[in-house]
Amino acid sequence: MEAREVLIWIVIGLIAGWLASLVLGGGGLLRYIVTGLIGAIVGGFLFRHLGIDFTLGNSFVDQVVVAAIGAVIVVAIARLIA
Numbered sequence: 001m002e003a004r005e006v007l008i009w010i011v012i013g014l015i016a017g018w019l020a021s022l023v024l025g026g027g028g029l030l031r032y033i034v035t036g037l038i039g040a041i042v043g044g045f046l047f048r049h050l051g052i053d054f055t056l057g058n059s060f061v062d063q064v065v066v067a068a069i070g071a072v073i074v075v076a077i078a079r080l081i082a
Contacts, residue, residue: 001057012060013037016067024075035071 016039019034026035043066048052056062 009037009040010066012040012063015064016071019064019068020071020075024073024079026075028049035075036067039069039074040067041070042074043067046070046073046075 010033013033013036014029015036017034017036020034020035020039021027040063046052047066054062054066056065
């Protein structure tokens, strides 16, 4: 994996985590990134296994939205468990 790809994943995680914090609260740069990255994995898994084809016309925006939805799910489940 190239440095550029890692940076893109971090940016996607940051934006997705920030969007999830707008919905559910919380904050902090590191928390945004971690939540967003985990959310990207969960969102991608769920969308793929549920057969949801999500396209808004821009692949970066698609990835951010899927990651943000996944991050909201992850945070909601974590709060239920805690």
